[in-house]
Amino acid sequence: MGGDKMVREVGRFLTASKQGGYSDATLKQYEWHLEKAVLWLSGRGVERVSDIDRDLLREWGAELRDRWSPATIRQAVCAVRAFFLWLYEEEVINSDPGRALKLPRVPQRVQRTLTAGEVARLLTACDPGTTKGARDIALINTLVDTGLRASEIVAVSVGNVNLEARFLLVRVKGGRFEPAYFGDTVVGALEAWLDVRSGVARAGVETVFVSVGGGTPGRPLTTRGLRMILKRLGDSVDVAGVSPHAFRRGFACIADEAGAPTRQIQLAGRWKNIREVERYTLALRRGKLHQRWSPADYVANNDLDP
Numbered sequence: 001m002g003g004d005k006m007v008r009e010v011g012r013f014l015t016a017s018k019q020g021g022y023s024d025a026t027l028k029q030y031e032w033h034l035e036k037a038v039l040w041l042s043g044r045g046v047e048r049v050s051d052i053d054r055d056l057l058r059e060w061g062a063e064l065r066d067r068w069s070p071a072t073i074r075q076a077v078c079a080v081r082a083f084f085l086w087l088y089e090e091e092v093i094n095s096d097p098g099r100a101l102k103l104p105r106v107p108q109r110v111q112r113t114l115t116a117g118e119v120a121r122l123l124t125a126c127d128p129g130t131t132k133g134a135r136d137i138a139l140i141n142t143l144v145d146t147g148l149r150a151s152e153i154v155a156v157s158v159g160n161v162n163l164e165a166r167f168l169l170v171r172v173k174g175g176r177f178e179p180a181y182f183g184d185t186v187v188g189a190l191e192a193w194l195d196v197r198s199g200v201a202r203a204g205v206e207t208v209f210v211s212v213g214g215g216t217p218g219r220p221l222t223t224r225g226l227r228m229i230l231k232r233l234g235d236s237v238d239v240a241g242v243s244p245h246a247f248r249r250g251f252a253c254i255a256d257e258a259g260a261p262t263r264q265i266q267l268a269g270r271w272k273n274i275r276e277v278e279r280y281t282l283a284l285r286r287g288k289l290h291q292r293w294s295p296a297d298y299v300a301n302n303d304l305d306p
Contacts, residue, residue, distance in 0.1 A: 033079035054100035114250030138193035147251035147269040150244035
């Protein structure tokens with residue numbers, strides 16, 4: 001089959017990227033987009049990566065605009081550009097045609113976040129007198145106080161939680177561990193949950209959060225299980241769009257509301273780029289600015305000469 005040679009090169013690239021520390025999510029994204037690109041190229045009779053030139057890649061990129069959103073196109077272009085740069089560095093090809101591809105601009109949009117009031121409503125859905133309630137209270141408070149991602153919070157082990165120093169160690173992208181700090185409320189919530197966790201968790205389970213009831217009681221909580229828990233809590237108090245990443249955005253927005261500097265939020269949330277924090281807090285900042293400096297309110301509340 002004509003595309004087999006390209007498929008082998010894609011496999012080599014993904015292996016090298018994994019060894020280089022790319023996250024599993026990025027690798028899956030790259031694999032999906034490169035598979036689609038290889039099919040497109042094979043359909044045009046291209047058998048070897050050395051047969052691909054700038055014009056052909058531009059044609060591929062132009063066709064994407066008729067089918068995908070700017071965000072998805074950007075992912076595809078990033079994957080293909082990384083692939084051809086790697087081929088060039090490995091001296092498989094003599095020039096890098098991927099440089100001809102331009103990244104599309106992705107319109108900035110306001111993303112779903114959780115407000116302080118919504119977090120408070122979610123907590124009212126939890127009965128602290130039950131095992132499940134204690135776990136869910138600890139989950140909610142830890143998520144909103146640390147900004148942990150779904151994959152990060154379900155992987156935290158009991159041995160990596162230091163209640164006295166008020167931090168836990170979390171494995172982040174690249175495999176390294178970083179501290180995530182929390183306050184007194186999380187200390188109390190985690191203490192209450194850990195007191196009852198030992199009676200629930202199965203032998204050998206080291207993760208802080210485990211399933212309660214259901215088909216796998218005592219097993220480590222999965223990302224899918226976490227999403228289901230949060231959605232059900234949201235449904236029970238009429239809060240829509242409750243998800244782990246809505247909590248991560250909520251962490252940034254509520255910290256901003258509480259007066260934390262953007263740079264501090266970036267460090268606490270372990271973002272590499274401060275623009276991510278600014279994007280998450282965009283809607284909040286716009287609203288606060290207008291509430292403080294509303295032209296209509298100024299006209300209505302001041303004795304002005306007509």
